[in-house]
Amino acid sequence: MAIADPRPVIDVPRPRESLSELLARQGTGFWVVVVLLLVMPALANPFWLVQIVAYAMILGMIALSLMFLGGYGGIVSLVQMTVAAFAAYLVAILGDSAITQISMKWPWWMAVPVAVVLATAFGTLSGALSVRTEGIYTIMITLAIASAFYYLCLQNYTIFNGFSGFNGVLPPVFLGVNWGESIPFYYLALVCTALSYWAVVYCARAPFGLALQGTRDNPRRMAALGFDVVAHRIAAYAFASVIAAFAGVLLVWYQRQVSPGTAGIGPVVDILIIAVVGGLSRPIGPFVGALVYVVLRTFSLDLLTAAGLDGRRYQLVIGAGFLAIVLFSPDGLVGIWQRLRERHRRSREAKAAEMRIGGGEP
Amino acid sequence: MSALPTRDGLAAAGSANALELRGVSRLFGALAALSDITLSVRPGERRAVLGSNGAGKTTLFNCITGDFAPSSGVIRFFGEDVTAFPPQERIRRGLRRTYQISSLFTGLSVIDNVYLACRGVSRNRFSLRRPRRDDTLSHAAQSLVDAVHLTAVKDRLVGELAYGQQRQLEIALALSGAPRFILFDEPAAGLSPTERRDLVHILTSLPAHIGYIIIEHDMDVALRVVESVTMMHNGRIFKEGPPAEIESDPEVQELYLGGAHG
Numbered sequence: 001m002a003i004a005d006p007r008p009v010i011d012v013p014r015p016r017e018s019l020s021e022l023l024a025r026q027g028t029g030f031w032v033v034v035v036l037l038l039v040m041p042a043l044a045n046p047f048w049l050v051q052i053v054a055y056a057m058i059l060g061m062i063a064l065s066l067m068f069l070g071g072y073g074g075i076v077s078l079v080q081m082t083v084a085a086f087a088a089y090l091v092a093i094l095g096d097s098a099i100t101q102i103s104m105k106w107p108w109w110m111a112v113p114v115a116v117v118l119a120t121a122f123g124t125l126s127g128a129l130s131v132r133t134e135g136i137y138t139i140m141i142t143l144a145i146a147s148a149f150y151y152l153c154l155q156n157y158t159i160f161n162g163f164s165g166f167n168g169v170l171p172p173v174f175l176g177v178n179w180g181e182s183i184p185f186y187y188l189a190l191v192c193t194a195l196s197y198w199a200v201v202y203c204a205r206a207p208f209g210l211a212l213q214g215t216r217d218n219p220r221r222m223a224a225l226g227f228d229v230v231a232h233r234i235a236a237y238a239f240a241s242v243i244a245a246f247a248g249v250l251l252v253w254y255q256r257q258v259s260p261g262t263a264g265i266g267p268v269v270d271i272l273i274i275a276v277v278g279g280l281s282r283p284i285g286p287f288v289g290a291l292v293y294v295v296l297r298t299f300s301l302d303l304l305t306a307a308g309l310d311g312r313r314y315q316l317v318i319g320a321g322f323l324a325i326v327l328f329s330p331d332g333l334v335g336i337w338q339r340l341r342e343r344h345r346r347s348r349e350a351k352a353a354e355m356r357i358g359g360g361e362p
Numbered sequence: 363m364s365a366l367p368t369r370d371g372l373a374a375a376g377s378a379n380a381l382e383l384r385g386v387s388r389l390f391g392a393l394a395a396l397s398d399i400t401l402s403v404r405p406g407e408r409r410a411v412l413g414s415n416g417a418g419k420t421t422l423f424n425c426i427t428g429d430f431a432p433s434s435g436v437i438r439f440f441g442e443d444v445t446a447f448p449p450q451e452r453i454r455r456g457l458r459r460t461y462q463i464s465s466l467f468t469g470l471s472v473i474d475n476v477y478l479a480c481r482g483v484s485r486n487r488f489s490l491r492r493p494r495r496d497d498t499l500s501h502a503a504q505s506l507v508d509a510v511h512l513t514a515v516k517d518r519l520v521g522e523l524a525y526g527q528q529r530q531l532e533i534a535l536a537l538s539g540a541p542r543f544i545l546f547d548e549p550a551a552g553l554s555p556t557e558r559r560d561l562v563h564i565l566t567s568l569p570a571h572i573g574y575i576i577i578e579h580d581m582d583v584a585l586r587v588v589e590s591v592t593m594m595h596n597g598r599i600f601k602e603g604p605p606a607e608i609e610s611d612p613e614v615q616e617l618y619l620g621g622a623h624g
Contacts, residue, residue, distance in 0.1 A: 207489045213470065
């Protein structure tokens, strides 16, 4: 499978740099996207803002946590969606929801940190269980944990409220802003996304990230250099779980409910699809994948109906898209983009070389 | 800090052998890859382990570094019983090794490979702080790259290097930190005559306190860089002595030298 051997572009430890250097180092494309995201509320209606872009950013964060493990650590974990769902459940259970007999009505500033810490502990523990295995066995163990959590939510009524889960989970109101409204919620998701993206990019270049990439390339040699490979992998799970847990908090505020369906096998696999379609080689990949996924999911119904087909077959479109991308580009959409850019650069260089040769002749 | 030798380890190091194996055996199913190996190497001593293919030389290295646990026996490193230690704990105590088949991080640059090796035996292996260019470890990495003549290619990806350069990088990784004892597994394999001369130069100019064991089929390299030789055959130690004696031993000639050329 294409995810077996992801080889991200390696980030070299760099000396610290000034702001202007930082601005120049990121290409113009990067700054266009930043500006676009910042002014998005002026351009898009609330539907696009929240249902498409913010939702894609939340799913992207969960997929980013998988990209960090998979791309830098060579670990394919299916437990990331479960970590997010666990955090979502905890926000509903500890905080406020319509299920008043269970929810403990803690204020959000207590419920959210506790939810993130517990979900991170859960993700780290899952990692500790699966980390001594490789490849397909990691997938199997994490899948088993994910299904166990799903059935626990489905069948436990005292804590998880069984099939119906929790509804009426409202985003908080603080600093005089109702963070459930479209524009504040969009900016909240944007800030969380930007922070988690930056954290992954930064960490990949730090000694910890570099060592993680070493354990991916050659775990035995890493041990022979004095590294504790197992401890590094568990630490990577912990780091990824923090991101997934924050995404879970956003997810429950976005959906305003959480139920076993949030943690089901479908969503668990969807996260893997998002990460692979986007590309496991770069932190931007999961967000590209999530955007494509959300857009396809939202509009394929209309598209299929317009084409005279049954609109309920939207999964078919997503499946076909997934297949096409994995077949043609093992490193996802980001990989296609990189190859196009590389080809463009090469043809430009070739042209420049031709010009030089041409110019050299009398 | 577990990375440093314990006080007992240090106290014992004054008198103890750098490496001491007592009755070490390793079984793979019914096959005894090593049987009852007893071996002592003094601090700073340089020794060759010779023997035909399948004699158990690399298995011996794997037991010493902890890649495999021995089936029985005791391994002491500078007086400290390291038999049950995982590889990283032995490495942090000053043991190093190179691999017969280059075992590098092909997706990383040369300098990053060496930097990782320096980082592995230092503190803050989990550090999230990015190194500055004037950082001590970056400095150490840079001088190791210089020491093995790879300065010109330090930013290239290791996967793109020529074979001989990869072998040199193997040695640089083994020299990182403060090595006290190194295991070289066929460092000359596949090298050109010039590269072999460079290798001999690198080995003979190592600081005197660093001892090593070298597995090497090329007698010209092996016998020029060591003061003692251990011959292995079918997982057992067959003969020990200074290079000249081993070279002229008729049994050795028949078993190993004769066999290799016949």
